Amino acid sequence: MLEVKNLKKSFGSRVILDDVNVTVKDREILSIVGPSGAGKTTLLRCIAGLETADSGEFLIDGVAFDPAASDTSESVIGVVFQDFNLFPHLTVFENIMLAPTMVLKNTKSEAQDEAKTLLNNLGLDDKGELYPHQLSGGQKQRVALARALAMHPKILCYDEPTSALDPNLRREVEKLILKLKQDGMTQLVVTHDMEFAKMIADDILEVNYLDNSNQK
Incomplete structure (x- = not known):
């Protein structure tokens, strides 16, 4: 099981993620949805260690780990990128x-x-x-x-896996993700496509814009 606790991430004065908490149970699929620019991909990149969180805690099966500094001899998080x-x-x-x-x-x-x-x-x-x-x-x-x-990988993450695909290929991706679930893979899917998210997910996390009006 993956747990993310109190994750915070800013770029300059703009707060992107503020005390975000995520739980993905073993063999389940979590879809992360929300408008473009709200922080979905930033959240995924922090989990995958491609961005360094400002603060927060990451746990796999109850054991803390640092995605950005994890031992590369054992792949914990795999990522399928939007641009491949x-x-x-x-x-x-x-x-x-x-x-x-x-x-x-x-x-x-x-x-x-x-x-x-x-x-x-x-x-x-x-x-x-x-x-x-x-x-x-x-x-x-x-x-x-x-x-x-x-x-x-113990957990497989996808960044907008259907964004450039036609409806037939979208269904193929849906089948692949659900087949991997049957095989026991824990998965996290970032998508703007709510219909797709509902078709594949055991749980859905919605990420929205933060009010940065008080930020200097």
């Missing part, structure tokens, strides 16, 4: 294998075997030798998901 963040000069296989070989110290053979399994499970078994520019948006997203899963 695939390396354009690497093939699909190489994108997925990079972190497991460099961080987890898997052999190239081990990493490739797992990459093949992940791609097969995601319906991309014939895309391993392609480069990102040769893929559709939906295919890039699934590659980004495979790359995150290759690190065996």
